[in-house]
Amino acid sequence: MAKVKSLADLKKIKDEVQSKMKLRENSEQPEKMVQVKVAMATCGIASGAKETMNYMIEEFDHQSIEAVVTQTGCMGYCYAEPTIEVTLPGKEPVVFGHVDKKKAQEVIETYVKKGELIDGVIPVNYKTIDE
Amino acid sequence: MADYKMHMLVCGGTGCRASESKKIRQNLDASIQANGLEDSVQVVETGCFGFCEKGPVVKILPDNTFYVQVRPEDADQIVAEHIVKGRQVKHLLYEDPTKQEVIADSKDMGFYKKQVRIALRNCGFIDPENIDEYISRDGYAALATCLGDMTPEQVIDTMKESGLRGRGGGGFPTGLKWQFTRNSVSEQKYVVCNADEGDPGAFMDRSILEGDPHSVLEAMAICGYAIGADTGLIYIRAEYPLAIDRLKVAIKQAREIGLLGNDIMGTGFNFDVELRYGAGAFVCGEETALIHSMEGLRGEPTFKPPFPAVEGYLKKPTNVNNVETLANVPVIINKGAEWFASIGTDKSKGTKVFALAGKINNVGLIEVPMGTTLREVIFDIGGGIKDGKKFKAVQTGGPSGGCLTEEHLDTPIDFDNLLSVGSMMGSGGMIVMDEDDCMVSVAKFYLEFTLDESCGKCTPCRIGNKRLYEILDKITQGKGTKEDLDRLRMLGNVIKDTSLCGLGQTSPNPILSTLDNFYDEYLAHVEDGRCPAGQCKALLQYKIIDDKCTGCTLCFRQCPVAAISGERKSPHFIDQSLCIKCGVCYEKCKFDAIEIV
Secondary structure, three states, rough: OOOOHHHHEEEEEEEHHHHHHHHHHHHHHHOOOEEEEEEEEHHHHHHHHHHHHHHHHHHHHOOOOOEEEEEEOOOOOOHHHOOOEOOOOOOOOOEEEOHHHHHHHHHHHHHHHOOOOOOOOOOOOOOOOOO | OOOOOEEEEEEEOOOHHHOOHHHHHHHHHHHHHOOOOOEEEEEEEEEEOHHHHHHHOEEEEOOOOOOOOOOHHHHHHHHHHHHHHHOOHHHHHEEEOOOOOOOOOOOHHHHHHHOOOOOOOOOOOOOOOOOHHHHHOOOHHHHHHHHHOOOHHHHHHHHHHHHHHHOOOOOEEEEHHHHHHHHHEEEEEEEEEOOOOOOOOOOOHHHHHOHHHHHHHHHHHHHHHHHOOOOOEEEEEOOOHHHHHHHHHHHHHHHHHOOOOEOOOOEEEEEEEEEEEEEEHHHHHHHHHHHHHOOOOOOOOOOOEEEEEEEEHOOOEEEEHHHHHHHHHHHHHHOHHHHOOOOOOOOOOOOEEEEEOEEOOOOOEEEEEEEEHHHHHHHOOOOOOOHHOOEEEEOHHHHHOOOEEEEHOOEEEEEHHHHHHOOOOOOEEEEEEEEOHHHHHHHHHHHHHHHHHHOOOOHHHHHHHHHHHHHHHHOOOOOOHHHHHHHHHHHHHHHHHOOOOOHHHOHHHHHHHHHHHHHHHHHHHOOOOOOOOOOOOOHHOOOOOOOOOOOHHHHHHHHHOOOEEEEOOOOOOOOOOOOOOOHHHHHHHHOOOOEOO
């Protein structure tokens, strides 16, 4: 193994490990970044939620957008699977339906990056017990 | 390198390991392989999460799901449900005992909400056996900064300005200690890490060494640079095998990439670390005794001065710091003295790690800013008293500290406040007692410990503590007098004033503080022959309530010494002269007909 000779060498190791550790660092403070929850119940997975989730993780990584992508259970919108819930920092969560790769790309480009809403938003039609 | 989408952190601290966390890890790995997920899910064994009460703990990221009391056979279900299907495994989630609600996200748990983790920053977050993960958290950057951009004086000044005080018990300013050792002129100096954690119920240092060994190594190198030493020694008790293993791995890894050894980072600075094993004697936590033990002599303290800073290991200037103190050092260099000094109280800066134990819901390891009140620690973080009982006292500072009561609960915790109310910070043990604990017995328990651990060198400690113990024993046997209470106080003060080292100077504290705070309880023992908490067996009497006794003969048949007599279907009677107070009759009676008086 190469010897560390300077702060710059340390930084190099840090950068190399960073991509591996970023997931852990980010999950410490998800409220400061884009949070995406992908509904991954049986119906979601059958409709391709896994592909959507993988695509979003890769795309955020690719575009260097700080984001936490997690999976969650059935959101109840089985007619619109795959569904995802996107929470921008400081904003209310928004749920999108029928999110395939193409739609996911649109969500990232238009909603996440510009903050503009797009078609396919599922209005919140129930209250949770926290409210 | 695999691009992991999920991380599973499995606690690899001693506590969770004892509950088979190693097996859990293996099973998770196997299950992930079986599902073909090895490229997207990483399983990491970390240091202690602190939530030992509900160990073993498995945490899933990025969603922060916190599984508690996981068994090895749960691994398949966690992978099949959580990882594959995205459904939380409900029965493994944590349930808040006071609110009876299930909390999945560790960030929402009261236990973690009030904590500020500086010394424990990497515990339960990184793999302690992987130096890269430490480096990714700015590990060894502080050492690089010191060697590259700071003079030893500047390093010492930073430590002084930060206000960091020794976390091992004494509370001596760390920067000042470093300055003294730097001022001593010698060709050879030593940096010693005191990992001889001996308080009953304390495991702060062990957890740091197990969870983040590199932070201690880095700090020792920084200290070596500041005081002009090239050798570091870690004095660790042999009964900490996991900490020793992880330290060995860490030292090897640091040497491999040139962060320990000769010419570190090309600066010409040499520093290496070796381990020294202790046999687990409490007195060896005292720095002069520790040094003698390392030299192969009896672990006995000697008079100070000369301080180790002048004449320590092998008569050379030696700087001794505790594990937790050292763990704070790299962060102070990285974030600045000002940042550190902004946390805490006027004279106690930063945070303190406590090992919560006793009759408390959340037994575990916590770190809070100085100035947090005892109430916040015990009730908010600790989750209150077990089984809804009433809080009675909290013992801080281990066997050297005192028992504090309800009225002290709002005292902000720092070095000086605890001293002023008759206890001390100590190394950070915190044992909580409830209404069922007898304070005389508690004092006796601690004294028994110090009696055992006294090295026997000086008379007040060797003989004085023995006499104190005998008096306490007499009181718990119901044979004490009121004069004994005065004698306890007087003798206690003499031992405090005349003992050679910290062990004897503090050993009467549990007695003196309980005499101050629970005098009534002592009085009840000596005047009424009664133990209010019902713990002192010699003072108890089991009696049968005639009205309730149905004469079923169950107690009669169970009594091991045939102290119970009586006819069938008529009230029984306990012969007090034969009764050994085993309590069997009390437990067996179905009609609550037996009372303790």
